Amino acid sequence: MIAAGSPPGRVHVVGGGLAGLAASVVLADRGHAVILYESGPQAGGRCRSFVDSELGVRIDNGNHLLLSGNQAASAYIARIGALDTFERPAEAAIPFVDIATGEHWSVRPGKGVVPWWVLHAARRVPGTRARDYFAALRLARAAPDDTVAALLAPDSVLFRRLWQPLAVAALNTGVADASARLFWRVLAETIGRGAAACRPMLARDGLSESLVDPALSLLSRRGAEIRFGSRLRAFGFADGRVCELLFEQDTLVLPPEDSVISPSRRRSRRALSPASSCRMTTRRLSTAISAALCLLARRCSPGSSAAPPSGFFRKREVVSVTVSAADRIVALPADELSEMLWRDVTLAFGLPAGATPPARIVKERRATFRATPAQEMRRPAAATAWPNLHLAGDYVDTGLPATIEGAIRSGFAAAARVSQRRSWAPAANAGPAPLTQTPTPIEECQRALP
Numbered sequence: 001m002i003a004a005g006s007p008p009g010r011v012h013v014v015g016g017g018l019a020g021l022a023a024s025v026v027l028a029d030r031g032h033a034v035i036l037y038e039s040g041p042q043a044g045g046r047c048r049s050f051v052d053s054e055l056g057v058r059i060d061n062g063n064h065l066l067l068s069g070n071q072a073a074s075a076y077i078a079r080i081g082a083l084d085t086f087e088r089p090a091e092a093a094i095p096f097v098d099i100a101t102g103e104h105w106s107v108r109p110g111k112g113v114v115p116w117w118v119l120h121a122a123r124r125v126p127g128t129r130a131r132d133y134f135a136a137l138r139l140a141r142a143a144p145d146d147t148v149a150a151l152l153a154p155d156s157v158l159f160r161r162l163w164q165p166l167a168v169a170a171l172n173t174g175v176a177d178a179s180a181r182l183f184w185r186v187l188a189e190t191i192g193r194g195a196a197a198c199r200p201m202l203a204r205d206g207l208s209e210s211l212v213d214p215a216l217s218l219l220s221r222r223g224a225e226i227r228f229g230s231r232l233r234a235f236g237f238a239d240g241r242v243c244e245l246l247f248e249q250d251t252l253v254l255p256p257e258d259s260v261i262s263p264s265r266r267r268s269r270r271a272l273s274p275a276s277s278c279r280m281t282t283r284r285l286s287t288a289i290s291a292a293l294c295l296l297a298r299r300c301s302p303g304s305s306a307a308p309p310s311g312f313f314r315k316r317e318v319v320s321v322t323v324s325a326a327d328r329i330v331a332l333p334a335d336e337l338s339e340m341l342w343r344d345v346t347l348a349f350g351l352p353a354g355a356t357p358p359a360r361i362v363k364e365r366r367a368t369f370r371a372t373p374a375q376e377m378r379r380p381a382a383a384t385a386w387p388n389l390h391l392a393g394d395y396v397d398t399g400l401p402a403t404i405e406g407a408i409r410s411g412f413a414a415a416a417r418v419s420q421r422r423s424w425a426p427a428a429n430a431g432p433a434p435l436t437q438t439p440t441p442i443e444e445c446q447r448a449l450p
Helices: 018-029 071-079 130-141 157-171 180-189 207-221 334-349 373-378 404-420 441-447
Strands: 010-014 033-038 049-052 057-060 094-097 104-107 200-203 225-228 232-238 241-247 251-253 259-262 286-295 304-307 312-315 318-323 359-369 389-391
Touching: 010 018, 018 033, 018 071, 018 207, 018 404, 049 207, 057 318, 071 200, 071 207, 071 404, 094 157, 130 157, 130 180, 157 180, 180 373, 200 207, 207 225, 259 404, 312 334, 318 334, 334 359, 389 404
Parallel strands: 010 033, 010 259, 033 225, 259 389
Antiparallel strands: 049 057, 094 104, 232 241, 241 251, 286 318, 286 359, 304 312, 312 318
């Protein structure tokens, strides 16, 4: 039942990933009538947990690291009441391991935004000098087509031991191709804000328990309708708006006052303005991730830990490693990948060498868009040519790469457009609106932060 005084019209959110969940939660909290459609049997998209029948344990479908500086993610977690499901170390120490040498170290940013910490050798990367770090300021002045490797010194110790692993982990793209502007925004919101923004937030039990299930519970309490097994085939357009949702099972006719949020990149291609390229969906502009999850039969001590830039995580009896920008190895057989990654795991955690334990290899061949300068310029805004259709998802231009933070931020921005009933969405053949009237996509996402 819709409460008296609720905003008119229903909001149809097509997709139950984190972008769709974030938009739904905000709108339901604001009194909108929300219907969330998910094609699969569970929500969460690429960020969820499941019981693996071979390993016999509940695991996440990949490693996802959140930091205390992720403002949108923190606001979402607080809104769904899940802050107590995360472990948050008191110290902002970012651990690294050099697989080639077995050397371990940690980067420890200081408390303030002024990076005085680089003056202390114990806080820096071994073998680096304080002045080496200030070269990163070149990223702040990056041109749209600059890459990370073009602006930083690829042959330096600092590049190999800090900038490269951070960039690959955050952008899931090799440094020779990765957008310097995107990498700067990541640094500015984390290391650039000091220790308070760099503390890891690790889901104690699982991604679903921390990010998905609490959101679904909140939506149910707010009266939102959740429809699993609803696969959208296409949108129907008429009279300058989305008028139909064509599902595999049936067709839903929408009244003029209804709104649609679509986190699906593939289903939203026709909604993009002429200035936005749909080539984001092609195979060559996507990049792969490979994850290995190994059951250690409790040879590993209880508790959780992580080496974020390296992609190594440990949670109770399961150790996992994620390889970003994995296009070169994703085609390898699962057995070969397991053995190769297990050798890295033993070095990272100081485990005894031996036979590879039971493992699950998860391959995402088209996990995220390739975070190159060219691809960055193709990313669409939340606005579309149809005023009642809004886009969300990590592919939307949030100013961040394809991360949990970016996905949630896009959901907030789409929800803000619906809630505020903005009327400045461009017409299909119209030129760009004046800057005084239309914020940039990044500004829109920033303004939507709670």
